[in-house]
Amino acid sequence: MSRTIKFAQAGGPEVLEFVETQVRAPAPHEVRIKVKAIGINRAESMWRLNDYIEPVKFPAGLGYEAAGIVDAIGSEVTGFGVGDEVNLIPSFSMNDYGTYGEVIIAPEHAVVKHPKSLSYAEAASVWMMFVTAYGALIEDAKIGEGDYVIIPAASSSVGLAAIQIANYAGATPIALTRTSGKRQQLLDAGAKHVIATEETDLVKEVMRITDGKGARIAFDPVGGPTLTKLLSALSFNGTAYIYGALSPETTALPVLDMIAKMTSVKAHNIWVTSGDETRRKAAVEYVLTGLESGALKPVIDREFTFDEMVDAHRYLEQNGQFGKIVVTV
Template sequence: MKAVVMSAAGTPDVLEVRDVPMPKVENNADVLVRLHAAGVNPIDTKLRSRGNFYPDRSPAILGCDGAGVVEAVGSGVQQFKPGDEVYFCKGGLGGPRGNYAEYAVVEEWSLAKKPASLSFAEAAAAPLVLITAWESLYDRAQLQAGQRVLIHAGAGGVGHVAIQLARLQGAEVATTVGSPEKAEFVRQLGATVPILYKERDFVEAVMEWTGGEGVDVAFDTVGDDTFFKTAPAVKVYGDLVTILEPKPEFGSLKTARLRNLRISLELMLTPMMEGLLDAQRDQAKILSQCARLFDENRLQIQLSHTFPLEEAAAAHRLLETGSMTGKIALTMG
């Protein structure tokens, strides 16, 4: 089968299209999926530029997100059969198991039925950002109806999904964006207060919106100094969730401590990296619930660009320019 592989870390040019052995059903829980599309995420570009998590398993196929049709199943598989359309987040962290390829083998517990209302490319763009936003808002921050939440980079991959999930929970949303066009986009998703962060201090805007109290929950998808600058925008005893590692060279936790903030870290890859099967099943359940929301027209994914599998390097270059609206996917023809 054709796959995009990397043998060393570097620029997008290290991504090469090669013929590689097709994966096979080897275990009872294995499901062979003929991939129609793969999502492209920032984790992919980071692994490509810095090196993957398993450097001894080279060459590696990137791509955590996939969507396709079941081709074959192991003897113990009960929930899926050949012909089923599925989507998932599994693989792509190093070695031969990734989704920049024509086929992938995925364990049954990581799969969910693809939303019928989405194309394969749209479905492939969704899993990682859906699980990240869901776990951050619902599990880490325990967001409640009537609360106010600040979401950074609301027009981005995680951000645009997080706005919708917050609104579905009955929360009000303020979000930072980089342009008037993105401000209009997030309004359409349900954001009450788009903040053009290049023109106005977001803490000032939040305090004006909340009458000087601060938001109940802040969700940081940007990291670096943005994480530390967000603390004054959160109410005393509020929640601050980040998907990036807080690094001391960018700031201090003094304000967060004074405000008694509950700080949570979110990495949706942990169940995969640590081999936590129950947690992987829980994430598949999130995808199943989101599939229902998609098909009820209560949730949408913004797919901004698609590239043929062979143009994975171009997809990486586009993603690394920053300021993306929505998501990118690769298609397999």
């Protein structure tokens, strides 16, 4: 028997319930895992609210990331064995699988070997943040030396991953934060420049930093009115990747300005990378190499216990964290 977290209706953190279940044997291409740690993501909060990129089928489970130990394998699984330490990379629908449980079932394609240098909590934190940023910045934008990258919501886990990946690629990360309260933390995390958007003119400051040329890339999870400013801060032929909608306000596009500067807005999500076997393997190799070299590092804001999952979701929705929230099991 295993405790698993489910919810029967959309709502706040209080709709999450502990359910005692008998975890089935894995199907031929599945793995059963005893969970040691769970990474908590904004996507799961949106899923709980039934406000995500696909509709929820109730009663529902949730969770994209976990680290743990293989408990059983399906008859056709060849890459893993019982007792292996493993992680899950987000590459499945939460209507089909979830990680919020003491023992879980996962598809074989989503399972990766556990990086030996990381704790379970650290390993549960890295895959969503680094693969999401990798997909836009490395796989698609191919950032490198001489590029400036604007990173809104820079203190989020994906924002911090984008800072690290920009530095790893030789580009210059420009971190955005609302006030100066997290300026030093962001500089310590690798940001070359930090702009407090409620205290400074965003466009003017980016133009000052880039000698009037603008940044080639913006990597934005917010949308709303700030997107117009981001587009104005881009260089000719610059691109804004939008991978979230944290702003509740309308996201408008300055079409004539975009035409004049030939700027682009591209929607982005992790599935572009993790949903394709070749791309997923390349991303995993990139992240593992970065972790081994020290160029990429997990950033954990706070740990909760499994019994505190509701509190973990409440904390997530306060939007005050610096890095990843992790739940230990």
